[in-house]
Amino acid sequence: MDHLVPAAPWLMALAGVISGVACLAAGRGVPWQARQMALLRSASILALAVAGGETLPRLVIGVALLLSAMVGTIGVRGSRSAPMCFHRAVVSLVLAICLWDTVAAQAAAPASVPAGAHDHGPAFTGVLSVLGIIGVIGVVLWTIVSERVIEPSSDRRTDTLLAVESWAMAAGVAVLCLAV
Numbered sequence: 001m002d003h004l005v006p007a008a009p010w011l012m013a014l015a016g017v018i019s020g021v022a023c024l025a026a027g028r029g030v031p032w033q034a035r036q037m038a039l040l041r042s043a044s045i046l047a048l049a050v051a052g053g054e055t056l057p058r059l060v061i062g063v064a065l066l067l068s069a070m071v072g073t074i075g076v077r078g079s080r081s082a083p084m085c086f087h088r089a090v091v092s093l094v095l096a097i098c099l100w101d102t103v104a105a106q107a108a109a110p111a112s113v114p115a116g117a118h119d120h121g122p123a124f125t126g127v128l129s130v131l132g133i134i135g136v137i138g139v140v141l142w143t144i145v146s147e148r149v150i151e152p153s154s155d156r157r158t159d160t161l162l163a164v165e166s167w168a169m170a171a172g173v174a175v176l177c178l179a180v
Contacts (some may be wrong), residue, residue: 015172016045029158038165093136098177
């Protein structure tokens with residue numbers, strides 16, 4: 001797995017771009033709330049891959065993802081698109097938690113200890129790590145269950161694009177929280 005870890009930010013960015021493109025290609029099948037979350041998440045993940053391990057971009061991206069998740073649930077209560085928007089909001093929230101966990105792990109590390117070649121990923125200590133792991137498991141389970149539970153729309157193309165987006169989101173969350 002060590003040879004994959006340095007490529008993790010770019011694998012995560014690829015998953016984010018696929019998710020964003022699939023969401024845009026679905027067009028009117030995706031409400032504006034879910035669309036803004038997918039596009040902001042794609043841009044954030046791409047920016048994260050470019051920025052590397054810097055602390056300030058991770059904090060800013062985490063705040064942007066949190067705000068996007070909050071805006072993404074406006075006005076969807078009781079609508080047919082509520083599960084779709086809620087799923088994307090949970091993904092954005094889990095990504096924010098994982099980003100903040102990596103920042104907290106970096107801040108907690110003693111400055112006198114140099115970073116080694118295999119020092120990747122979160123430290124998996126503390127409440128944020130537990131929430132991040134639970135969130136990743138929840139997102140992946142939601143992705144599996146939603147294909148069986150949520151009633152498909154009349155447009156098969158839109159359903160396929162949304163399934164691609166959903167799996168790309170799940171893959172991006174897993175890569176970010178477990179390897180970055």
